[in-house]
Amino acid sequence: MTESGLPDAQVWADMLAGTRTLTGGSLSLTYLPGRGGSIVGLHRTTDDTPILWQSPWGIVPIGATRPPATASVTAQEMWAGGWRTLYPSTGRAITLYGADMGYDGEAYLAPYRIEEESESSVRLRTRLVRTPVEIVRTISLLEPSADDTEAEAGAATRVRVEETIRNVGKQAVEMMWANEIVLGEPLIGPGTTLDTGASVVRPEPDVTHSVSYDDLMPWPRSQGNGAMINLRRIPDADAGTTWQSYLSDFTEHQAEITNAEAGLKVRLTWDGEMMPYLWYQMEAGGKHDFPHYSGSYYLGLSPATAWPRQGLNDARRVSSTAQWLGVGEERSTWIELEISDPRTPDDRADQA
Numbered sequence: 001m002t003e004s005g006l007p008d009a010q011v012w013a014d015m016l017a018g019t020r021t022l023t024g025g026s027l028s029l030t031y032l033p034g035r036g037g038s039i040v041g042l043h044r045t046t047d048d049t050p051i052l053w054q055s056p057w058g059i060v061p062i063g064a065t066r067p068p069a070t071a072s073v074t075a076q077e078m079w080a081g082g083w084r085t086l087y088p089s090t091g092r093a094i095t096l097y098g099a100d101m102g103y104d105g106e107a108y109l110a111p112y113r114i115e116e117e118s119e120s121s122v123r124l125r126t127r128l129v130r131t132p133v134e135i136v137r138t139i140s141l142l143e144p145s146a147d148d149t150e151a152e153a154g155a156a157t158r159v160r161v162e163e164t165i166r167n168v169g170k171q172a173v174e175m176m177w178a179n180e181i182v183l184g185e186p187l188i189g190p191g192t193t194l195d196t197g198a199s200v201v202r203p204e205p206d207v208t209h210s211v212s213y214d215d216l217m218p219w220p221r222s223q224g225n226g227a228m229i230n231l232r233r234i235p236d237a238d239a240g241t242t243w244q245s246y247l248s249d250f251t252e253h254q255a256e257i258t259n260a261e262a263g264l265k266v267r268l269t270w271d272g273e274m275m276p277y278l279w280y281q282m283e284a285g286g287k288h289d290f291p292h293y294s295g296s297y298y299l300g301l302s303p304a305t306a307w308p309r310q311g312l313n314d315a316r317r318v319s320s321t322a323q324w325l326g327v328g329e330e331r332s333t334w335i336e337l338e339i340s341d342p343r344t345p346d347d348r349a350d351q352a
Contacts, residue, residue, distance in 0.1 A: 019059075024120035024141035026157060027339070034062055036108035037124040037137045039083035042159065044339060051266065051339060053081040053184025053298035057291065075103035076291045081182045081298065083337075084108045085163065088131050088175040090304075092311035097173070099130040101312075106130050112137065132169025133325065138162040144338075158338045166330040175325050176315045178279065178304035179270075179335050185237075186262040188299050192234040194220070196255040198247035198278065201231065204308060207244040213308065213318060219247065235284045237297040242286030246307040247278040255301055258342050265342040268301060274333040275303040277321075303335055 019040065022029040030041035040059060042051040059080045060066070066077065071093035087107035094101050102109075112124035112135075121140040128135065142158040167173060198219040203211045211223045220232035222245045235241055253272030258265045281300035288294050306321035308314050316322040325331065 020114075020117075020122070022120055022122060022139065022141055025143070027141050027159070029139065029141060029159060031122070031139060032059070033114055033124060034111045035059075035078075036084050036110055037112040037126070037139070038080070038085070038108060039139065039159075039161075040080050041082065042337075049186065049262075049264065050184065051187060051264075051337075052083060053182040053188070053296075055079060055081045055291070056295065071100070071103040073290070078109070079291075081184070083161070083179065083181045085135070085137065086176075086178040086180055086302075086304075087135065087165065088128075088133065088173065088177070089312040090176060090178055091309045092314070094311050094313055096312065097131070097171075101130060107135060110135070127168065131173050131175075132167060132171070133173065133175075134166045134168050136164045136166075142336075157340060158336055160334060160336045162332065162334045164330060164332040165325065167325045167327055170327055172324050172326045172329075174312060174316070174322055176304065176306035176312055176322055177333075178275070178302045178306075178309075180279075180300060180302040181268065181335075181337065182298050182300045183257060183266065184298045187257060187259050187264045187266060188234055188297065189259055189262065190234060190236045191261050192257060192259040192299075194232050194234065194255060194257050194299070196220075196247060196278065197250040197252035199249035199251065200247070201280075202246040202248070202307070204244035204246070206310065207242055231280060231282070234299065235282065237284055239284040240286055240294070241282070241284050243280070243282040244309075245280045246309075247280055248276065248307075250276070250278075253278075253303070257299065257301075260342050263341045263343055265340045267338040267340070268303075268335070269338075270303040270335040271333040274331065275305050275335075277304045277307045278302065279304055279307065279309050303333075 019030050026046050028043045028045050031039050085107045087105050089101050089105045093103045106128050110126045112126040115125050116123040124137045126135050140160045144157045201217045201222045202213050203223045215223050253270050255268045279302040283296050283298050285294045306315040
């Protein structure tokens with residue numbers, strides 16, 4: 001380590017070297033220490049089934065020469081899908097405390113150093129540059145929960161991410177914080193259903209025209225472009241639609257995504273005290289031009305401290321959900337994703 005507390009040259013080289021892998025039981029997880037400690041791959045090893053969506057353009061190498069671009073274009077071409085941390089802002093690029101925070105903030109691009117690593121877990125740490133905040137991110141593959149009686153003993157079927165942010169500066173800073181989790185095929189398909197503990201749905205006016213954030217609906221209904229939509233049902237890949245909403249007022253902070261035909265069920269649970277909102281984004285060929293060109297198909301679910309996903313300025317102005325992190329203050333949160341097969345043993349045998 002240097003006197004400033006930053007990694008020395010060799011440690012930086014190791015951090016930027018590329019992907020690393022965790023394995024445990026029935027799961028294999030790939031993450032990028034050099035780019036936000038982001039999870040860029042998650043597979044069920046029994047049949048090599050992917051769980052997370054990965055961008056078709058792949059992972060743009062760190063340091064690769066790219067044409068000059070706006071903050072939005074740069075962020076989108078660097079986006080690989082998967083599971084990443086968004087902090088201290090999300091969405092639109094903003095200037096905060098005299099520094100450009102970029103599109104989706106700084107944390108998802110920051111290089112993390114590995115503090116502890118085993119076959120099935122890793123603890124990562126970084127100190128952001130444009131805001132005086134240290135982030136510790138721990139990723140673990142865990143054994144099945146107690147109520148998963150059919151899971152093989154010792155088989156990891158859960159991913160748990162724990163995060164801690166700490167203000168190491170001498171000035172309070174404003175923030176919003178989210179974990180963006182992007183799910184893809186075969187889990188996401190026309191037979192997939194989504195069940196949540198949410199009570200209230202707010203539409204995103206940037207996506208659904210002629211609506212406002214005040215057009216509240218009960219889950220799973222939301223305002224679409226010209227028609228009511230049911231967020232519980234996943235559209236076809238070629239539906240040519242994009243849905244974006246904000247879910248709140250949860251009876252229980254969980255979401256279950258089920259595709260019985262694919263033999264997949266994912267249960268997402270998270271720390272609702274720290275992150276009381278869930279951003280919902282369904283992409284089914286509705287985004288034209290760069291970078292999706294009408295070809296992306298995924299469901300994004302993001303536990304978050306604030307809404308909307310349009311930057312810290314809007315979180316302050318629209319919803320008053322922006323928060324302050326005081327000098328020396330520390331906050332922690334957790335998120336779990338559990339993978340199982342919703343079919344009965346007889347159904348599995350019939351489809352084998």
